[in-house]
Amino acid sequence: MTTLFDELLWRGLVYDATEGVGDLLASARVTAYAGFDPTASSLHVGHLLPALALARLQRFGHAPIAIVGGGTGMIGDPSGKSQERTLLSREQIEANAAAIREQLSRFLDFDGVDNPARIVNNADWLGTVDLLTFLRDAGKHFTVNYMLQKESVNRRLETEAGISYTEFSYLLLQAYDFLQLFDRYGCALQIGGSDQWGNITAGIDLIRKRRVYKAHGVVMPLITTASGVKFGKTEAGAVWLDGERTSPFKFYQFWLNTDDRDVVPYLKYFTFLDRDAINGLETAVHASPETRTAQRVLAREVTTLVHGASQVVRAERASSLLFTEDIAMLPLEDVLAVFEDVPSTEVAARDFEPEGIGIVDLIARVGLAPSKSEARRLVQSGGVYINNRRAADPQGRVTRQDAIGGELVVLRKGARETHVIRLT
RNA sequence: GGCGAGGUAGCGAAGCGGUCAAACGCAGCAGACUGUAAAUCUGUCGCCCUAGCGGCUUCGAAGGUUCGAGUCCUUCCCUCGCCA
Numbered sequence: 001m002t003t004l005f006d007e008l009l010w011r012g013l014v015y016d017a018t019e020g021v022g023d024l025l026a027s028a029r030v031t032a033y034a035g036f037d038p039t040a041s042s043l044h045v046g047h048l049l050p051a052l053a054l055a056r057l058q059r060f061g062h063a064p065i066a067i068v069g070g071g072t073g074m075i076g077d078p079s080g081k082s083q084e085r086t087l088l089s090r091e092q093i094e095a096n097a098a099a100i101r102e103q104l105s106r107f108l109d110f111d112g113v114d115n116p117a118r119i120v121n122n123a124d125w126l127g128t129v130d131l132l133t134f135l136r137d138a139g140k141h142f143t144v145n146y147m148l149q150k151e152s153v154n155r156r157l158e159t160e161a162g163i164s165y166t167e168f169s170y171l172l173l174q175a176y177d178f179l180q181l182f183d184r185y186g187c188a189l190q191i192g193g194s195d196q197w198g199n200i201t202a203g204i205d206l207i208r209k210r211r212v213y214k215a216h217g218v219v220m221p222l223i224t225t226a227s228g229v230k231f232g233k234t235e236a237g238a239v240w241l242d243g244e245r246t247s248p249f250k251f252y253q254f255w256l257n258t259d260d261r262d263v264v265p266y267l268k269y270f271t272f273l274d275r276d277a278i279n280g281l282e283t284a285v286h287a288s289p290e291t292r293t294a295q296r297v298l299a300r301e302v303t304t305l306v307h308g309a310s311q312v313v314r315a316e317r318a319s320s321l322l323f324t325e326d327i328a329m330l331p332l333e334d335v336l337a338v339f340e341d342v343p344s345t346e347v348a349a350r351d352f353e354p355e356g357i358g359i360v361d362l363i364a365r366v367g368l369a370p371s372k373s374e375a376r377r378l379v380q381s382g383g384v385y386i387n388n389r390r391a392a393d394p395q396g397r398v399t400r401q402d403a404i405g406g407e408l409v410v411l412r413k414g415a416r417e418t419h420v421i422r423l424t
Numbered sequence: 425g426g427c428g429a430g431g432u433a434g435c436g437a438a439g440c441g442g443u444c445a446a447a448c449g450c451a452g453c454a455g456a457c458u459g460u461a462a463a464u465c466u467g468u469c470g471c472c473c474u475a476g477c478g479g480c481u482u483c484g485a486a487g488g489u490u491c492g493a494g495u496c497c498u499u500c501c502c503u504c505g506c507c508a
Contacts (some may be wrong), residue, residue, distance in 0.1 A: 257461070
């Protein structure tokens with residue numbers, strides 16, 4: 001049967017790995033961890049890779065640990081960052097950590113008898129260890145020479161701004177984490193993004209020196225997009241797992257819009273579909289790209305994982321409605337249901353009374369455009385739709401008669417940004 | 425503390441007294457073409473309106489010179505480099 005490592009290899013999830021991980025994973029139940037720093041109150045799609053890696057691990061019988069970095073978050077990881085970070089307040093970090101913990105719990109099973117998942121906070125030990133102890137236990141085992149050679153540090157040394165002592169120390173903290181998890185839970189493997197390689201090997205080195213044990217690391221590739229855009233970004237910024245920040249509908253749309261060239265790798269990265277299923281979809285991409293079957297499956301699978309099946313149904317309905325039907329013809333309840341998680345604004349019905357509101361004013365008022373000038377430009381270029389009908393006259397007005405069921409106006413900008421106006 | 429370089433729109437970067445709301449590139453936004461894709465092409469990209477060779481506020485900050493200043497002068501603030 002296939003082992004976890006084979007599985008990861010097939011999915012293209014192994015960018016680099018320590019010698020012998022495959023054998024270890026094939027021969028024993030391994031406890032492994034991945035870390036998540038609480039730099040924001042939500043994870044984003046980029047975090048899915050390590051989060052799902054933990055879930056895959058668990059599915060293969062191994063025991064996953066997710067670290068929410070309440071301790072390391074206080075310092076800031078220089079890996080992959082070209083500039084020094086601003087420190088977050090302790091309260092902020094604690095709030096973020098709590099939110100992230102909740103999100104991670106969706107992917108992991110805590111009730112397994114043999115291999116239950118754990119979520120731990122490294123503030124538990126990093127927050128209590130005193131400086132002298134830390135320097136003796138961790139610091140003593142690393143030469144500055146070694147640390148300077150790490151890519152994350154080295155790159156920053158070449159910049160004008162340099163790197164602060166604080167961020168320079170990050171490596172030691174993460175190494176110390178690995179040691180702690182090894183001691184507490186027998187954790188012998190760390191998983192992360194490819195930018196974590198330096199931090200992971202530092203931990204492995206520390207465990208070897210302090211405990212005379214060979215721990216392992218696996219890093220996953222940086223996700224790229226075929227068009228060169230940074231993965232996980234849309235016009236509205238990062239794609240968050242938090243439904244408040246990125247609505248399930250937008251989340252679904254994000255995946256649905258995946259480039260043909262990216263969709264197969266993404267199916268491997270972000271779903272649990274097996275080889276046959278993915279191979280079938282790959283064929284579909286070549287045979288009939290216009291149906292975008294693979295994208296639909298991808299969107300459905302990932303949205304289900306993050307937001308649940310019921311949200312997928314809604315997103316799919318909203319999607320078809322948004323692009324293929326004349327919404328003004330539909331019953332008010334249907335439209336309401338579909339646009340439930342689209343941004344909306346309440347506007348007093350009497351504002352529409354005499355002869356309606358100028359379309360330009362309305363767009364600026366609900367924030368679909370940042371200024372009236374911008375709104376006017378949009379309308380003139382034909383980028384505004386009221387109830388799915390293009391409104392290209394900047395002098396145009398929206399009256400109460402335009403409202404679906406007398407109480408709802410669906411305002412759309414371009415192909416994707418929709419705003420609902422409720423008359424009250 | 426000394427010397428040098430520099431601070432222009434989201435970013436990068438032109439500009440060296442008028443025609444500068446400010447070239448150009450990137451990013452963004454919209455349109456066309458499409459498959460809610462990619463590529464390409466077009467338009468747009470400070471704010472306001474009665475939309476015009478219109479009005480207003482911008483080029484680190486504050487003063488000044490000038491009919492006129494992003495452009496010249498003074499002071500200050502900040503960033504970077506070298507030296508101490």
